[in-house]
Amino acid sequence: MNASAVPVPPLKVAVVTETYPPEVNGVAMTVGRLVQGLRARGHLVTVIRPRQPGDGDVGAGGASAPADRTVAGLPLPGYPGLRFGLPAKSRLLREWRHERPDVVHLVTEGPLGWSALGAARRLGIPATSGFHTNFDRYSVHYGMGFLRPAVAAYLRTFHRRTRATLAPTMALAADLAGEGIPGVKVVGRGVDTSLFDPARRDDGLRAAWGVGEGGLAVLSVGRLAAEKNLPLTLKAFAAIRARRPDARLVLVGDGPLRRGLEERHPEHRFAGVRIGEDLAAHYASGDLFLFPSLTETFGNVTLEALASGVPTVAYRSAAAAELIADGVQGLTVSPGDEDAFAAAAVALALDDAGRPRLGRAARERALACAWEQVVGDFEAVLRAVSAGDGPQPYAAEVAGAAGSLPSAPTV
Structure with a gap:
């Protein structure tokens, strides 16, 4: 049989995010599109996010699927309607030992994201991350500019511990790579041109x-x-x-x-x-x-x-x-x-x-900015990382081969 004809098995992906539709913001919209796109391609995607008022623990409604999970959260100061997730490492360790994902994708760098990163590292599950928000720049606009270096260092530490960090533009990817973050990949953004017309x-x-x-x-x-x-x-x-x-x-x-x-x-x-x-x-x-x-x-x-x-x-x-x-x-x-x-x-x-x-x-x-292409780029990164490709995170306990991911553009 021709090797190209061998079917490629679907991925089991855990997406950890502190914002998700029907919440209204750019990150939620982007993550919702990526998850929807992966599911349409046959991948098994579980979304783990903070519980919103009215949510159950499983099958949270809205854009969620029955396999999705909600965890405890608290309101995000200054952002009514949004919540940040509380650490859930013990729970994630139990669930991922029972049903191990091929790859964990971390959308946000809050307490929930850090705990998910810790659980993935403990179990040797490869993790990727998305760089969606310049929180260090935000600090300047809220009278806390003195915290900007600390916030930037926090973000760098988080992303250095994943196999790949996804950035939406070449310029941002170059900035992140210049800050010592390994495995930076460009995965852009799409738009629904049948809706926005x-x-x-x-x-x-x-x-x-x-x-x-x-x-x-x-x-x-x-x-x-x-x-x-x-x-x-x-x-x-x-x-x-x-x-x-x-x-x-x-x-x-x-x-x-x-x-x-x-x-x-x-x-x-x-x-x-x-x-x-x-x-x-x-x-x-x-x-x-x-x-x-x-x-x-x-x-x-x-x-x-x-x-x-x-x-x-x-x-x-x-x-x-x-x-x-x-x-x-x-x-x-x-x-x-x-x-x-x-x-x-x-x-x-x-x-x-x-x-x-x-x-x-x-x-x-x-x-020219179709979501289908963006989802394809995202899928390629996840599949390469799950196969063991990509640079070694800054952690001796995580096994993996050194190298670069083969699909999305590399900086």
Whole structure:
């Protein structure tokens, strides 16, 4: 028999995460897509996550499957609706001794993730990790910048103990590899282009925002929190409004800054959290997307805006650096240059003839970002690690062959 015809057995994968659908954030959406994609390919995936109100211990409902597990958790300060998982090493040791996964994938670096890493190492189960959030950068925005070196060291220590760390962009992968994290792989992000589609533009929604015929709807989508650099969004929009009195700013999302922003800026539209087709309609009904965040590892909202045919103004970092060619799908400026960001926003706001062209190019760029390819890259890393490929983690007790993973790009 031809070796290529030999069927490849499905993987048993344990995914440990502190956020998962129906929670609304980029990490939850990404993990949900990856899990769904692996299951569609026939792999046996168990999700282990903190228990939410109303959850049972098994079969947590929502996007979960009967094999999924929930563990004890506590509310995450400043993030209502999210919880961090408490350590569950003893329980995981019992369960994984009974039904051993081929590989453990660690999404988050909290207490639950650390305990899962410890259990996997104790049992000699290879583990991979995802680098989803720049928590060290977040500390600066919450008045704890003095903790940034310690947080960065904590993250490096965690990821050095896994066989592979998955990063969504080449730039982030290079940064992580430069910090001494072994086995860094690039596994990007995808977008549902059947959901996020310019065809969902809704004139009735625009009218509800106060945008008349020929008016300009400026969008901001994401968590209303300090790390999203919302003061620059407001500054850029004020510059737009000075030249375009018909412009309206629509902020989609929720967070700790919302109440204060609504009190200080009643002239703006605060749409709150939107999901599914409702969210897609909000994107497609905009004319211009502003995204000034500098804390992203990727920024899924950038890709969703592009798929919706909305030209974007962003700093040249994270997803924008890899998806937006300046002047083609939107405008990008050097990270941290606030004046340049505001000037780019004004320039695009005034370019009524050019925005549709950029919007079409944005849509074309997003069409190349299929989740199927992303899931395939993820699967390839998991399969290689489960087979013993990949660099040795920083731990003498974990056996494994040295080397590099064969599939996803290596830095």
